[in-house]
Amino acid sequence: MRKLLVLILLAIAVPLAAQDSLPPAPYAYQQLDDPALEAKATELMHTLRCLTCQSQSIADSDAPMAGDMRHQVRTRILAGEEPEEIRAWLVDRYGDYISYSPEVSSTTWPLFAIPVLILLGVAFILRGRLRGAK
């Protein structure tokens, strides 16, 4: 029975063998002592993309690299950096893709402009209709 249990546990442990054997970075899973700073860090971490599992935020991911990124965010917040400075630091290194927060840029401006144009068009048509109805 005991042998069987060990075997089962070994089978479950296999994926772990493919990972590194170091303990996670100090602030990967440890919150900051100051709740206000931790809240700031958490808010930022929810809007940064995990590079290993690209559909998750670093706050959601258990990938070692996401842990290292959380450590970076928390130590930088602790050192007095503003969340947007940290985001800019990462965007400088990985491009816009790293951030989930929408930015107006040379490639994304149509996403912001098109709804405004459509609303203007609707207003124009409605005005014409309402006038015609009178």
Place this chain on the structure above:
Amino acid sequence: MTRFRYFLWGVVGVTAALFGLFAYQLSQPKDEFVESAMIGETIPAFDLPPAVEFRPGLSSANLADGKPKLLNVFASWCVPCRAEAPYLDELERRGAEIVAVAIRDRPQDVSAFLEIYGNPFSRIGSDEISAVQLSIGSSGVPETFVIDGSGVITYQHIGDIRAADVPMLLAKLQEAGA
């Protein structure tokens, strides 16, 4: 009434074009790689302790000593790093100077890895919290950067080096002034 009919056909046309665009984009393979935005930039300052006893550590000053180098980001726990080891050896035999950063690794694991797969590195820094990796915009292991003699990143190769990449990387080193 004809104008309205033209208008309706216009709507159908626009919708069809939109779905055509969706179909085209969905059929394109997704690019999983996140490229570094640091190409053309000077490598940020860092100073890493040695990852093993028999090789010195790595600092940004070592990368600005006048000689272009390959910077290999690897780890002993990374499987594709084993696959690229023979090609790193070949690059070294053909004159490339290769330095390395070991990510989230223990000295005994790095030593064992180098013993089995060869050691083409003149320096190996230990990056236990991926700090240098994040600072140069690298998103995984293995990755190989070409650094010119003044410490500027000129090229990034993502993933393991294969046979065809060896002459390409040597050419990139040449371009960087080797």
